[in-house]
Amino acid sequence: MSDAVTRIRQKLEEEVRELxxxxxxxxxxxxxxxxxxxxxxxxxxxxxxxxxxxxxxxxIGQLKKRLADVSMLNLNNLPKDRAGYGSRVxxxxxxxxxxxxxxxxxxxxxxxxxGLISTTSPIGKAILGRRxxxxxxVQTPAGVKEFELxxxxxxxxxx
Numbered sequence: 001m002s003d004a005v006t007r008i009r010q011k012l013e014e015e016v017r018e019l020x021x022x023x024x025x026x027x028x029x030x031x032x033x034x035x036x037x038x039x040x041x042x043x044x045x046x047x048x049x050x051x052x053x054x055x056x057x058x059x060i061g062q063l064k065k066r067l068a069d070v071s072m073l074n075l076n077n078l079p080k081d082r083a084g085y086g087s088r089v090x091x092x093x094x095x096x097x098x099x100x101x102x103x104x105x106x107x108x109x110x111x112x113x114x115g116l117i118s119t120t121s122p123i124g125k126a127i128l129g130r131r132x133x134x135x136x137x138v139q140t141p142a143g144v145k146e147f148e149l150x151x152x153x154x155x156x157x158x159x
Contacts, residue, residue: 004086008070008108016063023056070106083127085119086155091127091136091147099150104128 027049034046083089083104090101102117104127110118117124126138127149136147 004105004109005070008106009067011108012063012067012070016060016067019056019060019063023053023060027053027056080154080156081131082154083130083149083152084154087127088151088153089127089130089149090151092150094135094146094148100147102127 030049031046031053034040034043034049037043037045040046085104085106088101088103090099092099100115102115102123104119104124105116107118107120110116110121119125119128122140123138123145126136130136130149130152132149132152134149136149138145138147
């Protein structure tokens with residue numbers, strides 16, 4: 001499971017490297033070129049480069065915070081008897097009497113089509129901390145969905 005955390009860290013670090021390169025190398029060149037055009041008050045290239053600079057700086061801040069959060073993820077502290085990161089859960093949809101299976105993952109790993117749902121999504125948040133037998137209500141765009149957690153496999157069970 002720590003392989004997943006390593007992959008997430010690498011993905012985030014790569015994006016930070018790419019953005020820092022753009023911020024420190026490419027954008028300064030664009031700003032110099034735009035300044036050479038003269039009047040900055042009506043210079044769309046200059047305005048765009050400044051806006052991009054602000055966006056990149058903010059995104060780098062978000063990524064570094066996310067990296068810090070991921071670094072603090074201690075898989076040994078995850079619950080053994082309740083749903084948490086890495087858990088596979090089988091839910092019974094109480095309205096349809098059908099079962100659905102999900103794996104709780106980070107935002108970076110999420111892929112709903114593959115049954116990988118983020119712990120920060122509405123259904124992911126509703127599942128966190130639940131045990132087998134718990135009923136779960138989730139507000140979705142289509143209305144309230146009701147589930148019962150019928151099977152739980154935590155990352156500790158996979159080992």
